Amino acid sequence: MNMVWNGNAQGVRMCEVGLRDGLQVEAAFVPTAEKIALCNELSRAGMSKIEVTAFVSPQAIPALRDAEVVLREIERVPGVVYTALVPNVRGAERAIDARADEMNLVMSASESHNLANLRMLREQSFRALSEVAALARQAGVAVNVSLSCSFGCPIEGDVADAEVLGWCARFVDELGAAGVTLCDTTGMAWPGQVHALTRAFLQRWPGTGLTLHFHNTRGMGLANVLAGIDAGARRFDASIGGIGGCPYAPGATGNVCSEEIVHALDLMGYDTGVDLARVIDAARRLPALIGHDIPSQVVKAGRRLDLHAPPDDFAATHERALAREQARTR
Numbered sequence: 506m507n508m509v510w511n512g513n514a515q516g517v518r519m520c521e522v523g524l525r526d527g528l529q530v531e532a533a534f535v536p537t538a539e540k541i542a543l544c545n546e547l548s549r550a551g552m553s554k555i556e557v558t559a560f561v562s563p564q565a566i567p568a569l570r571d572a573e574v575v576l577r578e579i580e581r582v583p584g585v586v587y588t589a590l591v592p593n594v595r596g597a598e599r600a601i602d603a604r605a606d607e608m609n610l611v612m613s614a615s616e617s618h619n620l621a622n623l624r625m626l627r628e629q630s631f632r633a634l635s636e637v638a639a640l641a642r643q644a645g646v647a648v649n650v651s652l653s654c655s656f657g658c659p660i661e662g663d664v665a666d667a668e669v670l671g672w673c674a675r676f677v678d679e680l681g682a683a684g685v686t687l688c689d690t691t692g693m694a695w696p697g698q699v700h701a702l703t704r705a706f707l708q709r710w711p712g713t714g715l716t717l718h719f720h721n722t723r724g725m726g727l728a729n730v731l732a733g734i735d736a737g738a739r740r741f742d743a744s745i746g747g748i749g750g751c752p753y754a755p756g757a758t759g760n761v762c763s764e765e766i767v768h769a770l771d772l773m774g775y776d777t778g779v780d781l782a783r784v785i786d787a788a789r790r791l792p793a794l795i796g797h798d799i800p801s802q803v804v805k806a807g808r809r810l811d812l813h814a815p816p817d818d819f820a821a822t823h824e825r826a827l828a829r830e831q832a833r834t835r
Contacts, residue, residue, distance in 0.1 A: 516776045518553035518740045519767065520716060524575075525556040525590055526760055527748035529566050533796045537571040541578050543787055547745070548582040550783035552763075556588050556609060556742075560596035576603040588649065592623075597637045600646070607647040609686075610634045610676075614669045615658035618690070622653065631675060638680045649684035650676040651718065655702065657693030666702050673706065677713050684714035686742065689729065692722020692758065696732035703736035718742035719761045720749070721800070726761035727769055734775070741766065746788040746799035764788055764803045772809065781808065 524544055528535055540558075547555055557579065563570035576589060588607035591597045600608055612630035613619035619627050634650070641648045655669045669687065676682040687702065699717070706715055717733045717740070719726045730741055747762030764784045767777050788804050816822075 516739065516778065517734065517770055519551075519763065519777055519779055520554035520556065520588075520740060520742045521547050521552045521745065521763055522556040522718070522742045522760060523744035523746065523748055523763065525559050525569065526742075527744045527746070528568050528795075529559060530750050531568055531748070531795045533794070534568055534570075535794045537574050539790075539794055540571070540575045543745075543790070544575070544579045546783060546787045548580060548585050549780075550787065551777070551779040552585060553740070553778070554586040554588055554607075556590065557605075559590035559592075560599040560603075561590070561592055573599060573603045576600075576605060586647075590651075591637055593633055594636050594640060597640045601640075601644045605646060607649055607684075608637065608641050609649045609651055610637055610682075611651045611653060612672075613653040613658070613690075614664050614672055615654040615661050617660035618654045618658050621660065627672070631672075634676075635680060638682065642681070647683045648680070649686060649714070649716070650680075650682045651686040651688050652676075653688045653690040655687040656689040656695075656698060657691065659691045659693070666705060669702065670705060670709065673710070677710055682713070684716060685710075686716040686718050688718040688742075689720055690718075692720040692725075694719060694729050695725060696728050699729045699732040700736040703733050703738050707737045714740060716740040716742055720758060721747065721761050722758045727766065730761060730766055730770075743767075745784060746791045746801045746804065748791065748795070748799055759800055762788075762801045762803070764801055768803050768808060 524540060544555055544557055558572040558575050559566060559569050560572050586606045588609050589600045589605045591600050591608040591610060597608060612627060612634060613622060616627055619625060619630055623630055638648050652672055654664055658664055673685050677685060715738055717738050719729045743763040743766050744760035745763045747759045749759035764781060767779045767781050767784060770777050771781060785804060788801055791799050
């Protein structure tokens with residue numbers, strides 16, 4: 506890998522997933538109006554894509570039971586793609602009715618994780634998602650496929666790159682998916698692995714939109730983003746506040762944190778197009794909404810050059826130090 510640390514004017518597109526991937530695991534129900542307000546703020550902040558919600562069973566994920574209302578009532582900023590997770594045909598019908606710009610279809614590259622998470626074999630998931638993709642085509646709605654556990658499965662261990670790329674081929678070549686997201690669902694990815702899989706995908710499907718989706722479970726989230734950029738990736742999922750997680754991965758933490766990734770990439774000279782201050786302000790609203798602290802270090806510590814007032818006794822300390830120095834030089 507040969508990373509460029511500054512002076513790089515290349516654009517990096519940020520996809521905000523906190524409203525879905527983050528809120529779906531929270532015990533507290535965030536009021537519908539607050540979800541809409543957060544989405545509107547993130548749209549104005551310059552996110553390229555926002556995963557607004559998921560059209561799943563309200564019994565399965567009660568935190569997102571207001572999916573239709575949220576997607577219908579958000580403010581649509583030109584240029585921002587508003588996507589929603591869709592697991593089946595019924596979800597697709599709801600998403601179309603609520604005017605989703607894109608449907609995000611999810612299955613796992615790992616058989617064990619697919620069974621644990623979706624209660625289906627991978628072939629069964631593929632058949633079901635094929636029906637969703639057909640409905641999306643009829644409605645003129647774009648399809649993105651998120652392939653969970655692309656970088657490792659908490660039950661099986663490593664997932665071979667050939668296995669991951671084989672499923673990508675079925676979705677891109679057979680179903681015509683416009684985009685693929687390779688997901689590090691359980692935070693098992695490491696930079697060399699990310700670099701190799703990213704390059705292999707881009708060499709095979711240079712015209713397909715590739716997004717990388719990392720969790721920070723083992724503290725390698727930012728390093729994996731940088732490895733992906735070095736290999737040619739330019740689209741990344743992230744979550745405000747660093748919230749999120751996987752219920753089938755013990756110890757898993759949230760997604761890579763939107764404001765932390767933007768903060769780092771801005772300092773390195775990448776053009777994210779994101780207003781960092783606005784994203785930080787949005788993230789600061791989360792603890793009151795979800796009822797607990799958030800992992801974001803940028804929210805806690807501020808940006809690199811967010812300076813602090815000196816201590817109350819600073820002036821007096823300065824005077825005493827000057828007096829000692831004057832006394833020494835007499």
